[in-house]
Amino acid sequence: MRLAIELGEQAKGHTGDNPYVGCVIVVDGRVVGSGYTQPPYQPHAEASAFLDAEQRGHEVRGGTLYSTVEPCCFFGRTPPCAQAIIDRGIARVVIGIRDPHPRVNGQGVAQLRAAGIEVTESVCHEEVRSYLAGWLSRVGPGHG
Numbered sequence: 001m002r003l004a005i006e007l008g009e010q011a012k013g014h015t016g017d018n019p020y021v022g023c024v025i026v027v028d029g030r031v032v033g034s035g036y037t038q039p040p041y042q043p044h045a046e047a048s049a050f051l052d053a054e055q056r057g058h059e060v061r062g063g064t065l066y067s068t069v070e071p072c073c074f075f076g077r078t079p080p081c082a083q084a085i086i087d088r089g090i091a092r093v094v095i096g097i098r099d100p101h102p103r104v105n106g107q108g109v110a111q112l113r114a115a116g117i118e119v120t121e122s123v124c125h126e127e128v129r130s131y132l133a134g135w136l137s138r139v140g141p142g143h144g
């Protein structure tokens with residue numbers, strides 16, 4: 001998760017109204033892909049990490065995906081990350097904080113769990129809240 005936070009920090013200032021999320025995919029104790037949120041209309045952190053793994057020729061099936069923020073679960077400017085995670089056969093998802101967006105806010109986690117994926121929440125959540133403080137203050141107090 002600390003590596004995901006470092007990656008997310010790299011996107012700060014380049015994601016418009018979106019959170020600057022970082023994502024790392026691990027298979028058998030090895031990082032097989034990683035990424036961070038691209039500018040609006042371009043891949044989210046999870047999609048970037050999947051692309052990275054693909055480009056490096058690494059299999060992600062059965063792996064653990066770490067994301068600083070709960071994966072989105074609706075079609076916005078990009079397709080839903082939760083569905084991509086399910087489709088790719090990820091076995092476990094670890095998140096820092098929930099996405100306070102009214103169309104996500106726990107529904108991304110619920111969708112993953114309904115698909116049989118183990119979800120662990122609130123990992124390094126204080127560090128995540130701290131690096132995302134700018135975005136959290138824009139989306140409102142008490143969120144995440």
Ligand SMILES: Nc1c(N[C@@H]2O[C@H](COP(=O)(O)O)[C@@H](O)[C@H]2O)[nH]c(=O)[nH]c1=O
Pocket residue numbers: 015018019020021022036037038040041043044045046069070071072075076077078079081099101104
């Ligand atoms: N940047 C980011 C997320 N951002 C979230 O995605 C939603 C906006 O989607 P869109 O209009 O497609 O950009 C909104 O809920 C926002 O908080 N979600 C993620 O899974 N990963 C990411 O890297």
